[in-house]
Amino acid sequence: MSIAEDKILRTEELTLNMGPQHPSTHGVYRAILVLDGEYVQNMENVIGYLHRGMEKLAEARTYPQFLPYTDRLDYAAAMLNELGYVQTVEKLMGVELPERAEFIRIIMAELQRIASHLVMIGSFALDLGGFTPWMYCFRDREKILDLFEMVAGARMTPAYMRVGGVMDDLNPEFIPELKKFIDSMPASFEEYDNIVTGNEIFIARTKGVGILTAEKALAYGVTGPNLRAAGIGYDLRKVAPYSIYEKFDFDVPVFYNGDSFDRFVIRIEEMKQSLRILEQAIANLPDGPIQAKIPRVIRPPEGEVYHQIEGSKGLLGYYIASDGSNKPSRIHIHGPSFVNLGALPEMCTGLMVQDVVTTIASIDFILGEVDR
Amino acid sequence: MDKTTSLEEIITLLVEKYEGRLERVEDSLDAAIRVKDQLFFQVAKELKEEHGLDFLTDLTALDLGEGKFRGIYHLMSWKPYRLLRIEVDASGEEPWLPSITELWPAANVQEREVFDMFGIIYDGHPNLTRILLSEDFEGHPLRKSYVTKSRRK
Amino acid sequence: MAVNSNNLEKIDPVEEQVKKNIIMTTVDQALDYARAHSFWPVTFGLACCAIEMMAAGGARYDIARFGYEVFRPSPRQADLMIVAGTITDKMAPLVKRIFDQMPEPKYVIAMGSCAISGGPFADSYHVVPGADTILPVDVYLPGCPPRPEALIDALLTLREKVKNPKVVMEAHG
Numbered sequence: 001m002s003i004a005e006d007k008i009l010r011t012e013e014l015t016l017n018m019g020p021q022h023p024s025t026h027g028v029y030r031a032i033l034v035l036d037g038e039y040v041q042n043m044e045n046v047i048g049y050l051h052r053g054m055e056k057l058a059e060a061r062t063y064p065q066f067l068p069y070t071d072r073l074d075y076a077a078a079m080l081n082e083l084g085y086v087q088t089v090e091k092l093m094g095v096e097l098p099e100r101a102e103f104i105r106i107i108m109a110e111l112q113r114i115a116s117h118l119v120m121i122g123s124f125a126l127d128l129g130g131f132t133p134w135m136y137c138f139r140d141r142e143k144i145l146d147l148f149e150m151v152a153g154a155r156m157t158p159a160y161m162r163v164g165g166v167m168d169d170l171n172p173e174f175i176p177e178l179k180k181f182i183d184s185m186p187a188s189f190e191e192y193d194n195i196v197t198g199n200e201i202f203i204a205r206t207k208g209v210g211i212l213t214a215e216k217a218l219a220y221g222v223t224g225p226n227l228r229a230a231g232i233g234y235d236l237r238k239v240a241p242y243s244i245y246e247k248f249d250f251d252v253p254v255f256y257n258g259d260s261f262d263r264f265v266i267r268i269e270e271m272k273q274s275l276r277i278l279e280q281a282i283a284n285l286p287d288g289p290i291q292a293k294i295p296r297v298i299r300p301p302e303g304e305v306y307h308q309i310e311g312s313k314g315l316l317g318y319y320i321a322s323d324g325s326n327k328p329s330r331i332h333i334h335g336p337s338f339v340n341l342g343a344l345p346e347m348c349t350g351l352m353v354q355d356v357v358t359t360i361a362s363i364d365f366i367l368g369e370v371d372r
Numbered sequence: 373m374d375k376t377t378s379l380e381e382i383i384t385l386l387v388e389k390y391e392g393r394l395e396r397v398e399d400s401l402d403a404a405i406r407v408k409d410q411l412f413f414q415v416a417k418e419l420k421e422e423h424g425l426d427f428l429t430d431l432t433a434l435d436l437g438e439g440k441f442r443g444i445y446h447l448m449s450w451k452p453y454r455l456l457r458i459e460v461d462a463s464g465e466e467p468w469l470p471s472i473t474e475l476w477p478a479a480n481v482q483e484r485e486v487f488d489m490f491g492i493i494y495d496g497h498p499n500l501t502r503i504l505l506s507e508d509f510e511g512h513p514l515r516k517s518y519v520t521k522s523r524r525k
Numbered sequence: 526m527a528v529n530s531n532n533l534e535k536i537d538p539v540e541e542q543v544k545k546n547i548i549m550t551t552v553d554q555a556l557d558y559a560r561a562h563s564f565w566p567v568t569f570g571l572a573c574c575a576i577e578m579m580a581a582g583g584a585r586y587d588i589a590r591f592g593y594e595v596f597r598p599s600p601r602q603a604d605l606m607i608v609a610g611t612i613t614d615k616m617a618p619l620v621k622r623i624f625d626q627m628p629e630p631k632y633v634i635a636m637g638s639c640a641i642s643g644g645p646f647a648d649s650y651h652v653v654p655g656a657d658t659i660l661p662v663d664v665y666l667p668g669c670p671p672r673p674e675a676l677i678d679a680l681l682t683l684r685e686k687v688k689n690p691k692v693v694m695e696a697h698g
Contacts, residue, residue: 053652135583239453
């Protein structure tokens with residue numbers, strides 16, 4: 001129902017600027033909304049406020065020097081960015097990894113996926129006005145950051161992975177702490193369910209809001225949890241297992257409505273699956289070296305390579321063109337947030353302004369990855 | 373055409389069909405073909421509609437130096453998982469490539485990004501404007517000829 | 526108690542209350558004291574550091590202990606800007622405008638190496654080499670990103686600065 005149809009209540013078109021400084025735009029994203037009363041007629045994304053020129057900087061950095069920059073792409077999922085990057089360089093060089101290194105990488109990647117989803121569900125609830133769930137999510141996220149700190153020395157930007165392995169072996173206390181964390185999570189999920197998922201206000205504000213259909217999602221190149229919430233269960237870890245994901249037994253949660261509520265719930269389900277992977281990784285963690293034998297100076301052979309992994313927000317791809325020197329001739333980063341954001345105007349058209357906030361929060365983008 | 377044909381078969385088929393204008397990229401780590409720009413849109417459409425490579429996963433470009441540019445496209449199909457790279461050399465004084473926004477709306481933002489960074493014109497794009505940089509920015513930073521002036525204090 | 530128990534000398538109860546409850550000071554000092562113990566930062570995250578700024582507001586680090594948790598979405602209600610992240614050329618005019626919208630007195634913390642000098646992106650074509658090229662920065666907080674404890678330390682440093690403007694002026698010109 002459009003208000004404009006009602007002649008008595010005819011309103012003028014209003015252009016509303018949301019952001020770049022706005023509490024619910026998750027950073028420096030700006031949306032230009034054309035409104036008819038409360039309803040969005042048209043929406044335009046304005047991005048680039050965090051464009052730091054990483055791809056140009058990469059041309060002047062050696063391969064190992066660029067690794068810390070990948071941490072700052074999707075800063076809520078640093079380990080996953082690193083994993084994608086080092087795997088791409090390894091694919092270019094043809095490096096085989098020791099098994100322990102692969103296992104440690106998987107542990108870090110899945111922990112990071114949980115941490116990233118916690119940021120998402122926490123800030124989603126915060127955008128809808130719920131401060132307490134955000135507190136709970138960040139409380140649990142701190143435990144993961146403690147684990148990262150234990151192995152890498154840094155909380156958010158660990159720079160832990162290396163071409164050919166990882167920086168350092170696990171501390172003796174790491175595995176017991178990790179087990180404690182895994183044991184603590186089911187109680188937390190129950191809390192999230194009680195306070196958010198089962199909350200009547202939350203359901204009323206998210207059910208059926210910001211629907212992204214399966215066809216639209218595929219056409220717009222949307223991947224990750226947003227695609228799986230639209231009913232298409234494509235997860236690269238299952239479809240084309242990279243690293244050693246084929247060794248793990250886990251499910252790919254799929255939801256079918258494609259609305260904000262599904263996009264929220266699927267993340268909680270994915271965290272549960274990540275915990276399953278973590279449990280198996282701990283049980284089967286082999287001994288051995290953590291670093292493959294690679295040359296001291298990394299000079300990949302001439303050539304081009306594209307590699308993608310399942311990041312926390314979708315397919316994270318790296319395209320590297322090497323000219324045989326120790327510096328890449330080009331690194332292109334395919335950030336899932338960037339592409340997912342492209343579908344947002346379509347999802348928001350026709351919604352009320354308050355639902356735009358819900359939809360923006362539900363697709364979970366990080367501006368560092370959008371603008372690069 | 374069966375939608376599960378292997379990439380090798382698809383490439384062989386295309387190379388035969390468009391002899392001389394489409395070639396296989398040898399010694400590549402990923403399966404890759406190189407297409408002339410006039411032919412590219414047709415090939416992309418064929419890959420999408422007949423061979424099941426219906427997901428545009430990545431779109432970017434490469435500066436080959438001396439004013440030459442190359443469009444890089446990665447198409448994939450989810451089931452079975454196949455990934456194909458298409459390389460298209462952009463020709464002309466002002467480098468241009470055909471836009472594939474019509475086939476994949478996903479290309480919209482990515483083509484704008486390449487335009488912003490490399491200055492490649494996408495013929496047929498509905499709204500080809502700068503996306504990351506502001507409108508008054510001079511030059512296209514990812515071109516090799518663009519030299520960054522250090523602003524360190 | 527009106528009686529001093531040590532020497533059992535009687536003290537005037539009114540005088541006792543005056544001693545206990547009245548502090549003699551100047552208006553300026555009183556205002557500085559109040560300001561320093563309750564900054565209202567503007568909710569303004571630019572990049573990675575913003576996530577650590579959020580974490581500082583979380584249960585573990587809890588900046589509410591110090592009275593700095595009142596993040597205001599509107600710059601007109603805030604008196605502290607934490608520049609948390611990289612300032613790009615496209616964002617710089619907007620950062621400046623947000624700062625201009627804040628009422629006086631106002632303070633700026635440059636959080637993280639990007640806000641201090643451009644950090645790892647100092648060589649980029651689109652990054653402002655430091656917040657101090659466009660804003661008057663009060664406290665520089667190094668780190669990439671700084672830990673939440675470091676942010677608390679920066680806020681406490683700023684507290685000292687606001688409480689003792691003269692000392693700071695003498696020490697640092």
